[in-house]
Amino acid sequence: MAKYLILLTKDDKNTLEMALEFSKILKMSGAEDVKICFILAGIRALNKENEEFNLIISKHLGDMKNLNINIYACEKCMVKFNIPEEKLIYKDKIFSYEEMNRLVDQGYAIITF
Template identity: 35%
Template structure:
């Protein structure tokens, strides 16, 4: 079965929206596992202080229902001054590069937004 890691590095609203929709859609279409990592400027999509986080907030129930695991990059959090308490959601906080290497080694298809 297909396994996907979506890498969200964009602060662009259409890219973030597409990534969240694709994550949910892949699971609904039968993908075995779908994970999303927000890194670099993409971390702003998880920051409650910004308008971009509304996309994740609106889709949080669907992400949870579809068992899409969300990672926040700890380095991006530091670089963009986002604290754990300011995250709209994250199942895990890890270094983004570590997440990418781990799932690439496990055979996940990587999609970048």
């Protein structure tokens, strides 16, 4: 079965919406596992202080939880953009680059938005 790691690299509302929708479609169409990682400037979309992004994430969060799509926040990006863990609207896991290597070794395909 297919496994996907989606990397959200931009802090753009349309890109965020597309990435969240795409992750749900992959899972509903039979993917074994889908994870979405907020990385580089994309980490800003998880910042509680950004209301526009919070509305988009909140709209999809219930579906993503029901579909077991994990939301990862990049640890190094959180530091770079000064977003402490308590300011994240939601995350299943704090993500490291070592984790990315492990997932690739396990056969995850990487899709970048």
